[in-house]
Amino acid sequence: MDIVFISDLDIDTVIGIYDWEREIRQTVRLNIEMNADIARAAATDHIDDTLDYKAVAKRLIGFVEKSEFGLVETLAERCAEIILSEFPVQWLRLKLDKPGAVRGSRSVGVIIERGQRP
Numbered sequence: 001m002d003i004v005f006i007s008d009l010d011i012d013t014v015i016g017i018y019d020w021e022r023e024i025r026q027t028v029r030l031n032i033e034m035n036a037d038i039a040r041a042a043a044t045d046h047i048d049d050t051l052d053y054k055a056v057a058k059r060l061i062g063f064v065e066k067s068e069f070g071l072v073e074t075l076a077e078r079c080a081e082i083i084l085s086e087f088p089v090q091w092l093r094l095k096l097d098k099p100g101a102v103r104g105s106r107s108v109g110v111i112i113e114r115g116q117r118p
């Protein structure tokens with residue numbers, strides 16, 4: 001299976017379960033792997049024959065910046081739903097980090113896989 005990926009996409013948003021977190025913006029970091037047919041695009045050298053990672057990134061930036069979820073789980077699930085429903089993707093692995101959220105750790109977050117592997 002071929003993969004198109006987006007690495008370390010940092011987006012500021014309102015996220016968190018505590019009152020103080022509802023008053024500030026924090027950075028979440030997205031790492032996403034999505035299935036794609038690399039061979040077809042390589043044969044034609046045309047963007048229409050592959051998954052446009054810039055289009056996916058722009059869509060997620062717009063969504064995440066406006067979102068105000070409590071849990072990282074909810075935000076990750078919604079991002080996965082957007083990718084699977086709006087782009088030619090059948091399977092994805094998405095990691096959502098909330099860097100610095102827990103003192104003493106570099107990062108915390110979730111990793112989800114959704115869809116069917118082709």
Ligand SMILES: Nc1nc2c(c(=O)[nH]1)N=C([C@H](O)[C@@H](O)CO)CN2
Binds near residue numbers: 016021070098
């Ligand atoms: N599994 C989760 N645990 C926690 C979450 C979360 O979104 N998922 N969130 C918090 C707080 O918002 C925390 O990030 C504040 O530092 C705690 N645990």
